Amino acid sequence: MTSSQHTHTPKAALSRRRFMEGAATLGGTLWGNTSHTHAETEAHSPQQPLNAQTAPNIHDLPSSYKPQFFNDEEYLFLEHACERIFPQDSHGPGACALGVPRFIDLQMNTPYGRGELWYLKGPFINGPAELGYQLPYSPQDLYRRTITPINTHCLMTHDALFVELSSAQQDDILSSLENGQLHFNDIPGNIFFEQLRTNTLEGAFADPAYGGNYDMNGWQMMGFPGARADFMDWINQNGASYPLGPVSMPPSSQAELNEGD
Amino acid sequence: MAENSHTSSTATSPKPDVLIIGAGWAGSIMAKELTEAGLSVTMLERGKDHSTAIEGTYPKSIDELRGAVRKRLFQKLAHSSLTIRNKPDQVALPYRQLAAFLPGEGVGGAGLHWSGCHFRATEDDLRLRSNTIERYGKTFIPEDMHLQDYGVTYQELEPFFDKAEKIFGTSGQAYTVNGRIVGQGNVFAPDRSDHFPLPAMEDTYSASLFRKAAAKVGYNPYSIPAANASQPYTNPYGCQMGPCNFCGYCSGYACYLYSKASPNVNILPALRQNPRFKLITQANVLEILLDGDRKKATGVRYVNTQTLTEHTLTADLVILTAFQLHNVHLLLTSGIGQPYNPADQSGTVGRNFFYQTITSSRVWLPKNTFSNQFVGAGGAGVAIDDFNQPGFDRGPAGFIGGSPLWVNQAGVKPITAAIGAGGKGKARWGHTYKTEMIEQYQHSLGIEAHGSNMSYRDVYLDLDPTWRNAYGQPMLRMTFTWKDNDIRMNQYVVNKLQDIANEMGATRTQLNSLQYGQAFDSRIYQTTHLGGGAVMGDSPTTSVVNRYLQSWDVSNLFVIGSSAFPQGMGYNPTGLVAALAYWSAHHIRTSYLANPGPMVQA
Secondary structure (H helix, E strand, O other): OOOOOOOOOHHHHOOHHHHHHHHHHHOOHHHOOOOOOHHHOOOOOOOOOOOOOOOOOOOOOHHHOOOOOOOHHHHHHHHHHHHHHOOOEOOEOOHHHHOHHHHHHHHHOOOOOOOOOOOOOOOOOOOOHHHOOOOOOOHHHHHHOOHHHHHHHHHHHHOOOHHHOOHHHHHHHHHHHHOOOOEEOOEEHHHHHHHHHHHHHHHHHOOHHHOOOHHHHHHHHHOOOEOOOOOHHHOOOOOOOOOOOOEOOOOOOHHHHOOOO | OOOOOOOOOHHHOOOOOEEEEOOOHHHHHHHHHHHHOOOOEEEEOOOOOOOHHHHOOOOHHHOOHHHHHOOOOEOOOOOOOEEEEOOOOOOOEEOOOOOOOOOEOOOOOHHHHOOOEOOOOOHHHHOHHHHHHHHHOHHHOOOOEOOOOOOOOHHHHHHHHHHHHHHHOOEOOOOEEOOEEOOOOOOOOOOEOOOOOEOOOOOOHHHHHHHHHHHHHOOOEEEOOEOEOOOOEEOOOOOEEOOOOOEOOOOOOOOOOOOEOOHHHHOHHHHOOOOOEEEEOOEEEEEEEEOOOOOOEEEEEEEEOOOOOEEEEEOOEEEEOOOHHHHHHHHHHHOOOOEOEOOOOEOOEOOOOEOOEEEEEEEEOOOOOOOOOOOEOOOOOEEEOOOOOOOOOOOOOOOOOOOOEEEOOEOOOHHHHHHHOOEOOEOOOHHHHHHHHHHHHHHEEEEEEEEOOOOEOOOEEEEEEEEEOOOOOEEEEEEOOOOHHHHHHHHHHHHOHHHHHHHOOOOEEEOOOOOOOOOOOOOOOOOOOOEOOOOEOOOOOOOOEOOOOEEOOOOOEEEOOHHHOOOOOOOOOHHHHHHHHHHHHHHHHHHHOOOOOOOOOO
């Protein structure tokens, strides 16, 4: 593990146990008084496949979700980082209440999450940014190889996990990732940040069937009518706002949606 | 349903007269024409079969994540991609994530997931070198620009533009028919032999604002010709289309309403009923086979992508109708023609590769006005050709080419809108981002400069020395970046937008143009309008195929697609691809079949 700005110091030797203690005591930070069960449970097998038995009911509150790909430390990071990217405000819910972390967790066990939609054959050579992504990593890898090192970095610099930092401090870390000042393992911070930002926004606005956009609240905020897909009478209404709220796809098995095409 | 009728042995399979490689628009047109001529046709497609009844089923067909975001109808890069570099002295690197351009895969090809903007080329586009020299002199052409004529005129192609519009059920408003003014169409459009088969699509609110404002500034707005049905339609093949309801799911999706023209809706339902037609899917052609003299194609070698077994099929006539990049790739891997070498400018295969010079600008409306950007149709909108038309004097502006400006509200979905918002000095995440992004979605609209892109000495396609596809073949290598002529053109037309935006009542405008020295960025969606590399023309020293799209080297091979365009134009390519397919098919039927051999003497 390396960081562009900080070399290994004794502080970095803070143990993984310290991580998990921190994680366990921080559960619920973003959820106010709602119950937050996953942080109290054992870490899940990281590669546990999605199947009919474990498929979540997307009508359940996102806060009750138990991650299937991410471990508790990673999932806590995700909750806090996604919320900074897409925060709750007067427009409506933020990433957590929309179920964005649940969406991202579910996406990890799909062809997309496994990197099967990308060309990931070597050799791997760095080049100008314009020539695009050149790492050997799937989305699963990008998260797994970055989140823990970010927490280690936070411990070294702030003596606290990412989730324990103030919002301003969290924003500083995210900005340093976005502008590439930080990098962890061989993953430039901006590559990780763009992955996180993209997946966060996907989770805010994809059909609720995928686990995010809880109760279509993302669509509601945007004024997007979802799966209505019929605007014959609304081609030109001189700038009036569309009067009907969103509809979503009918319930459909998660496994079927994510099997790929 | 999928016809995965892979032949385990060619001996048991009767030899077809014609093999067609690629089941997109060009392949489907050629298959229809040649079966009509009484020939037996086998069409090979590397991807899966696609039909509206399955891929187009509502509501799963309109799922943004599955459609435009995870890109289910597009090329599967994990099996085969290409490498990209900006300049010949760079190491080209693999295109690992679909972004800048999105070739299709599966029956229908890019014709299944396109938008539906259906233009004719103009005489000026087809005769750009001659017209430029006649008007501005030879020295007006930059030294490194490979400006060429197509070798076919608008008059010659007109019946085939007309036929394509009738097959596609294209909605539009003519300006002149047989020399008489008939309506308020594009005053700069070339004369037509007939009306569009359907009336123009209605204007969305954003398009109506642009129409009014452009006219007030003194320009000549017109309805973009759209292969989206404005009314119910039955085409000459008996294929039916339903009226478009502006659902907004065109580009990246299979149309659930049978409203957007596609090979799957407009041709294949008729073709599939013909016993002389056979479709083999999941058949990735690896090589066009040649005889000992390498003057005649004998057939193709393909791999069944499911069983990974190889097969050989033979035929008298081979038609290559894959996507532009893949046409060039297959010529190179088959050793047909001489690969282009930019050092001495020898060879032709891969020469004159080009793209489309597009930038998108944005206009914000007052907060009590909703642009409802989710409403739309891929081909519908309002454009002006004042800076694209032949009469526009490029002399003072100092560039070759041009660009329509248009509002083509195709239906903006929230994931794409949210990912694209911010940047250029604006927040890309956090509270400010969220506020501005929602405002942008509800109260703004996009205006595109959809400009031409010329061909240049050091912009080309060849085979990559390092990376290979899943079948062990070298991948295609793209060498491409933006050039000053096209940047100058883009900046010139984008600057014209401010007056229109003001007239539209813009509260804020963000004009986006290319900057000098800016490298092509493969990470950012541009368009899938790639062209050239196997161009048509008058001479085998500067073209791969003759004016009938017949290979100069192998006379029973025809190569059809935007790969035949010698340089770009301000319009979308599909209308010209379809017209060239019908043109080529007509001459195969009326001339070649009776007398096989070179149709033009080199």
